[in-house]
Amino acid sequence: MLRADYPGQYCSIAKSLEVIGERWSLLIVRDILNGNRRFGELQSSLGIARNVLSSRLQRLIDEDILERRAYQESPPRYEYFLTEKGLDLWPALIALMNWGDRYSAGPEGAPRLIVHKECGGLVNERGICESCGETLHARDARQIAGPGWDAAVAGAAESSA
Amino acid sequence: MLRADYPGQYCSIAKSLEVIGERWSLLIVRDILNGNRRFGELQSSLGIARNVLSSRLQRLIDEDILERRAYQESPPRYEYFLTEKGLDLWPALIALMNWGDRYSAGPEGAPRLIVHKECGGLVNERGICESCGETLHARDARQIAGPGWDAAVAGAAESSA
DNA sequence: CGCAGTGGGTTGCTTGATGCAACCAAGTGT
DNA sequence: ACACTTGGTTGCATCAAGCAACCCACTGCG
Numbered sequence: 001m002l003r004a005d006y007p008g009q010y011c012s013i014a015k016s017l018e019v020i021g022e023r024w025s026l027l028i029v030r031d032i033l034n035g036n037r038r039f040g041e042l043q044s045s046l047g048i049a050r051n052v053l054s055s056r057l058q059r060l061i062d063e064d065i066l067e068r069r070a071y072q073e074s075p076p077r078y079e080y081f082l083t084e085k086g087l088d089l090w091p092a093l094i095a096l097m098n099w100g101d102r103y104s105a106g107p108e109g110a111p112r113l114i115v116h117k118e119c120g121g122l123v124n125e126r127g128i129c130e131s132c133g134e135t136l137h138a139r140d141a142r143q144i145a146g147p148g149w150d151a152a153v154a155g156a157a158e159s160s161a
Numbered sequence: 162m163l164r165a166d167y168p169g170q171y172c173s174i175a176k177s178l179e180v181i182g183e184r185w186s187l188l189i190v191r192d193i194l195n196g197n198r199r200f201g202e203l204q205s206s207l208g209i210a211r212n213v214l215s216s217r218l219q220r221l222i223d224e225d226i227l228e229r230r231a232y233q234e235s236p237p238r239y240e241y242f243l244t245e246k247g248l249d250l251w252p253a254l255i256a257l258m259n260w261g262d263r264y265s266a267g268p269e270g271a272p273r274l275i276v277h278k279e280c281g282g283l284v285n286e287r288g289i290c291e292s293c294g295e296t297l298h299a300r301d302a303r304q305i306a307g308p309g310w311d312a313a314v315a316g317a318a319e320s321s322a
Numbered sequence: 323c324g325c326a327g328t329g330g331g332t333t334g335c336t337t338g339a340t341g342c343a344a345c346c347a348a349g350t351g352t
Numbered sequence: 353a354c355a356c357t358t359g360g361t362t363g364c365a366t367c368a369a370g371c372a373a374c375c376c377a378c379t380g381c382g
Contacts, residue, residue, distance in 0.1 A: 010272045010313035012261030013191050013254055019265070023182065023369075030174050039330050049370045054331060075377040077329065085264055091286055092256035093174055099253055100173025103246055104180070111171045125252055126287040126296060135287060152171035184340080200359050210341045215360060236348040238358065 019063050020089065024048050024056050026096070029065065029082065029089055034143060037079040060086070082138070090138035091127045098125035109147035117142055180224050181250065185209050185217050187257070190226065190243065190250055195304060198240040221247070243299070251299035252288045259286035270308035278303055 020026055027046055036045050043053050057080060060066040065086040068078045094114065101110040114123040121131020123141050128134065181187055188207055197206050204214050218241060221227040226247040229239045255275065262271040275284040282292020284302050289295065 010310065011188075011191070012258045012266060012271060012273070014188060014261075015265035016257040016261035017184075017187060021182075021184065021187075023178075026178060026182075027172075027175060030172070040328085043330095049372095050331070051333080051371090052369060055368095075329075075379095088260055088263065092253060092260055095253035095256045096177040097173045099249055100175075100177035102249065104176035105173060110173060112173070126289065128287065149171065201357085204359095210343095211360070212342090212362080213340060216339095236358075 016092075020060075020065070022056065022059070024052065025060065026089070026093065028053070028056055028060065029086055030093055032066065032080055032082055032086075033090070033093070033138060037081065039078070039080075042080070065089070087138040090141075094123065094127045095125055105148050106151050108151040111146050111148045111152040112143050113146040114141050115144055116140060177253075181221075181226070183217065183220070185213065186221065187250070187254065189214070189217055189221065190247055191254055193227065193241055193243055193247075194251070194254070194299060198242065200239070200241075203241070226250070248299040251302075255284065255288045256286055266309050267312050269312040272307050272309045272313040273304050274307040275302050276305055277301060 020029065024046065028042060028048075031042055031045055036042050039053065039057075042048070042057075043050055046053070048056075057066060057068075061068055061080075063085075064083055067081045067083050069081060070076055071079050097110075097112070097114070105111065115121065116123055116129040116131065116134065116136060117140055118134075119129060119132045121129040123136060124130050127136050127141075129136055134140070181190065185207065189203060189209075192203055192206055197203050200214065200218075203209070203218075204211055207214070209217075218227060218229075222229055222241075224246075225244055228242045228244050230242060231237055232240050258271075258273070258275070266272065276282065277284055277290040277292065277295065277297060278301055279295075280290060280293045282290040284297060285291050288297050288302075290297055295301070
């Protein structure tokens with residue numbers, strides 16, 4: 001997105017989009033949630049331009065969504081972690097993921113599923129465990145390959161061939 | 162957002178963002194959900210450029226998120242309505258709104274609240290009625306001004322002065 | 323010691339979406 | 353007859369995104 005401000009909106013959706021509505025921002029958050037923490041990992045996983053990744057990371061840090069921690073000095077090397085504010089985007093990501101699953105996934109089904117770490121139950125579009133009924137947060141869940149995973153990979157391989 | 166495609170992503174979040182990740186798209190959906198249905202209403206409510214609004218509406222129609230219905234002929238005039246697919250974005254909007262409320266709202270609180278039409282209970286970030294516990298959908302809820310509404314309006318007036 | 327490789331960026335250039343303003347067109351009010 | 357409303361389209365300027373090349377500090381490795 002450009003400019004990324006929506007003047008005159010008394011609306012928290014607009015406020016949210018000012019912060020994470022730019023292209024790539026939410027995907028970076030998702031990728032870090034999936035365990036990619038380093039610049040190079042993010043860059044190759046997302047296929048994003050390096051300068052854009054650099055500026056998005058900086059913006060997300062400025063917004064207190066990410067935190068940068070050195071994992072070595074000389075040369076300084078960093079990893080990016082989600083703050084609580086960043087982790088709290090999880091329900092929105094889950095909702096978007098489920099919407100994509102419903103309307104954009106192939107006939108095989110969702111490429112990824114979210115499961116409750118504790119009980120292994122599937123997590124629904126509201127971020128609630130279908131098995132134990134608990135309302136979950138980012139740390140309570142993890143991703144696994146879904147029924148449409150193989151098809152999605154095959155499709156991606158085909159389109160890049 | 163530009164291009165609006167994320168090649169090589171086997172991820173439904175990316176798929177969703179390809180469709181509704183462009184600047185303004187989600188705000189248009191929200192505005193229509195709020196009852197603004199006509200071109201001019203949307204334009205003045207959002208403060209979006211008219212050509213951009215025009216192209217976004219067309220894109221959202223192409224994606225089967227909106228539906229355009231004539232409310233008069235000669236001259237043809239249209240209203241835009243959400244399809245089921247569009248209405249199903251509601252949980253994502255609710256999640257984003259709550260995130261914005263939590264981290265971007267002023268000390269007064271959220272500018273808008275969502276309430277369950279049937280029982281009047283407040284709707285939480287998972288789109289569940291706090292009062293009756295029901296899992297809600299777009300049609301089950303409506304917006305009302307929240308505690309931070311006046312402050313947000315005052316702030317907007319000030320910044321435009 | 324020299325030299326390639328890796329990680330993490332920054333710098334320039336090009337492209338293309340966005341913002342703005344002006345214009346068009348069909349009807350309506352007065 | 354003339355302005356006004358609604359719903360756009362067209363043209364132009366700007367600014368962010370994409371891409372490739374470059375920089376820098378180290379780490380092997382012969």
